[in-house]
Amino acid sequence: LGHGRTLQSVAAESRVTAASLPTVLVVAAALIDVDGRVLIAKRPQGKTLAGLWEFPGGKVEPGERPEQALIRELKEELGIDVSENCLSPFVFASHAYDSFHLLMPLYLCRRWDGVVTAREHDGLAWVKPSKLSDYPMPPADEPLVAWLRDLL
Numbered sequence: 001l002g003h004g005r006t007l008q009s010v011a012a013e014s015r016v017t018a019a020s021l022p023t024v025l026v027v028a029a030a031l032i033d034v035d036g037r038v039l040i041a042k043r044p045q046g047k048t049l050a051g052l053w054e055f056p057g058g059k060v061e062p063g064e065r066p067e068q069a070l071i072r073e074l075k076e077e078l079g080i081d082v083s084e085n086c087l088s089p090f091v092f093a094s095h096a097y098d099s100f101h102l103l104m105p106l107y108l109c110r111r112w113d114g115v116v117t118a119r120e121h122d123g124l125a126w127v128k129p130s131k132l133s134d135y136p137m138p139p140a141d142e143p144l145v146a147w148l149r150d151l152l
Ligand code: 9L3
Pocket: 026, 027, 028, 047, 048, 049, 054, 055, 056, 057, 058, 059, 102, 138, 140, 141
């Protein structure tokens, strides 16, 4: 130690670490149309990360399985019905925001019923994977773009 630092002061300085943040589990979907374009949605004014383009989804509620949560969110946000066996898990996103640590599996979805409609977003875009990086995204979503580009 030295320089007058005690074990307690070192512990106090490092109190706020990523590991001490609560983890929030969010599920998201990459809807893929028949031409291989991917749906992204613009977060609305008044919500956190407003104006950024995200893969739609939301928080898993207590007692919900992640797939159920995603099916509920896709109905609420986009007005579509997705069946669980059409969701394929793909990749985990993870990001430490200031007040929580986000853990977010992104599911691929190629089949749904109904017309995709922006019920809670400020806009929707169907985007070729090679063009996804033109859209500013939340930090959790950004790394997913490279994965999608390689996959599709
Ligand atoms: N979030 C980030 N990227 C996404 C989604 C669906 C959500 N693709 C972040 C934004 C919020 C938190 O997760 O901080 C919860 O999402 P929501 O309930 O505001 O949609």
